[in-house]
Amino acid sequence: MSVTVRVPAKVNVQLAVGAARPDGFHDLANVFLAVGLYDEVTVTPAAELRVTCEGPDAHQVPLDRTNLAARAAVELAARRGIEPAVHIHIAKDIPVAGGMAGGSADGAGALLACDALWGTGASRAELLALCAELGSDVPFSLVGGAALGVGRGERLTALELGGTFHWVFAMAGRGLSTPAVFREFDRLAEGRDIPAPVASPDLLEALAKGDPDALASAVSNDLQPAALSLFPELADTLAAGRAAGALTALLSGSGPTTAFLARDAGSAEKVAEALRASGTCRSVRTAAGPVPGATVI
Numbered sequence: 001m002s003v004t005v006r007v008p009a010k011v012n013v014q015l016a017v018g019a020a021r022p023d024g025f026h027d028l029a030n031v032f033l034a035v036g037l038y039d040e041v042t043v044t045p046a047a048e049l050r051v052t053c054e055g056p057d058a059h060q061v062p063l064d065r066t067n068l069a070a071r072a073a074v075e076l077a078a079r080r081g082i083e084p085a086v087h088i089h090i091a092k093d094i095p096v097a098g099g100m101a102g103g104s105a106d107g108a109g110a111l112l113a114c115d116a117l118w119g120t121g122a123s124r125a126e127l128l129a130l131c132a133e134l135g136s137d138v139p140f141s142l143v144g145g146a147a148l149g150v151g152r153g154e155r156l157t158a159l160e161l162g163g164t165f166h167w168v169f170a171m172a173g174r175g176l177s178t179p180a181v182f183r184e185f186d187r188l189a190e191g192r193d194i195p196a197p198v199a200s201p202d203l204l205e206a207l208a209k210g211d212p213d214a215l216a217s218a219v220s221n222d223l224q225p226a227a228l229s230l231f232p233e234l235a236d237t238l239a240a241g242r243a244a245g246a247l248t249a250l251l252s253g254s255g256p257t258t259a260f261l262a263r264d265a266g267s268a269e270k271v272a273e274a275l276r277a278s279g280t281c282r283s284v285r286t287a288a289g290p291v292p293g294a295t296v297i
Ligand SMILES: C[C@@](CO)(OP(=O)(O)O)[C@H](O)COP(=O)(O)OP(=O)(O)OC[C@H]1O[C@@H](n2ccc(N)nc2=O)[C@H](O)[C@@H]1O
Pocket: 012, 015, 024, 025, 026, 027, 028, 030, 098, 099, 100, 101, 102, 104, 134, 135, 136, 137, 138, 151, 152, 153, 178, 179, 182, 252, 253, 254, 255
């Protein structure tokens, strides 16, 4: 018997970052949108814990116990006093180290899959608490849709959206480390007063209305200057998408994946074609959101 869970990627339509906290994390106002690019996590009983991965970026995924999916299985098993005796297979379509929460998706997916496989019957609240221990983005991978995350980004309030938004994502030739981007944010912020992060009322209204033009005017990502400082060529990708008619262009999370909002599915395809031809990125995908979070299939 196996259980498979499908988990979406995310884009951050607002990422407001506060000053570094004593614990090294940053308070955020993090507005997440789950988009239709998915990893699938399958768990099967096995003699001992084992992780395998397939997909274009599979060679970059750790297969030891640092894999977030393995950590999820180990944590859930420890809480139930059982052995994490599963083979976890990840069919990976979310870019690795791309700012789209692929590792978080696999953590949330493995947790939900092991819960179903082992019949542990964890409550939603227990699953969410376990997700928050695994990483700041993991609770959102479980719930999906759209949500405002505060604290480290793990304390979520669901947002009702008035429509579907169409996106183009350009994957970069190399990854960016999330901690390195936050460190660069701190370096660039030295000597400046960093205001407490708050969600933009205009952005929340644009989401509620499902209005892509209003959303395009309201998106923001405080990590973008830090990521561009570490990876200046990303400015060329952002410029190519804007020139191709995207309503707006921004970095997804800590990057280096760049995200382009389009008015509809047809315009998204046109922007995607132009980005492919631009030679400024490794690959290009289109995806719409919101979509549901981790789901047993
Ligand atoms: C930036 C964001 C935006 O959604 O996403 P990605 O770009 O990584 O996808 C997230 O905040 C990433 O969340 P996640 O990848 O789960 O990070 P974690 O494992 O919790 O933390 C990794 C490291 O990032 C930094 N970190 C993370 C979250 C936060 N609120 N403040 C931080 O300073 C810390 O250096 C921490 O040690």
